[in-house]
Amino acid sequence: MSDLEQTLSIIKPDAVQRNLDLQIKEIFVNNGFKIVREKKIQITKSEAEQFYKVHETKPFYSDLCNYLSSGPIVVMILEKNGAVLANREIMGATNPSEAKEGTIRKKFGISIDKNSVHGSDSVENAKIEINFFFKD
Numbered sequence: 001m002s003d004l005e006q007t008l009s010i011i012k013p014d015a016v017q018r019n020l021d022l023q024i025k026e027i028f029v030n031n032g033f034k035i036v037r038e039k040k041i042q043i044t045k046s047e048a049e050q051f052y053k054v055h056e057t058k059p060f061y062s063d064l065c066n067y068l069s070s071g072p073i074v075v076m077i078l079e080k081n082g083a084v085l086a087n088r089e090i091m092g093a094t095n096p097s098e099a100k101e102g103t104i105r106k107k108f109g110i111s112i113d114k115n116s117v118h119g120s121d122s123v124e125n126a127k128i129e130i131n132f133f134f135k136d
């Protein structure tokens, strides 16, 4: 059995704007995640740049940071056994058109940039990302 882990999940502006946050949270809860902390916030472009620093050399970096700071988001700490991978699975592929049936991105994603959710990609990055939004 995998270890109890925490991961950072973000419901992105496209999903919050369409009032999908409750439905998305329900999917997490129904899949055995505990929502340990959550808050609805709007971040600045410079905070988004810090958060997405690993992507700073990518051609889409500026658009990505403009987008994440364009409206309210819901940030959550999700907890369950193997939470990091389990969250990546329930989110689905980055591009909603390639995401599997039943995943959040398949259900709600609009495009590769407006793909409704973010999830940490490793236990190490989950710790960094959780600390970024929940410092105490």
Ligand code: IDP
Pocket: 055, 060, 064, 093, 094, 112, 113, 114, 115, 117, 118, 119, 121
């Ligand atoms: P992930 O969110 O599935 O982990 P990453 O490769 O870490 O995907 O990319 C971070 C975010 O950047 C994606 O969720 C998506 O919104 C955006 N993104 C990734 N690749 C592209 C692209 O080729 N064009 C535009 N946006 C992209």
Ligand code: MG
Pocket: 119, 121
């Ligand atoms: Mg990523």
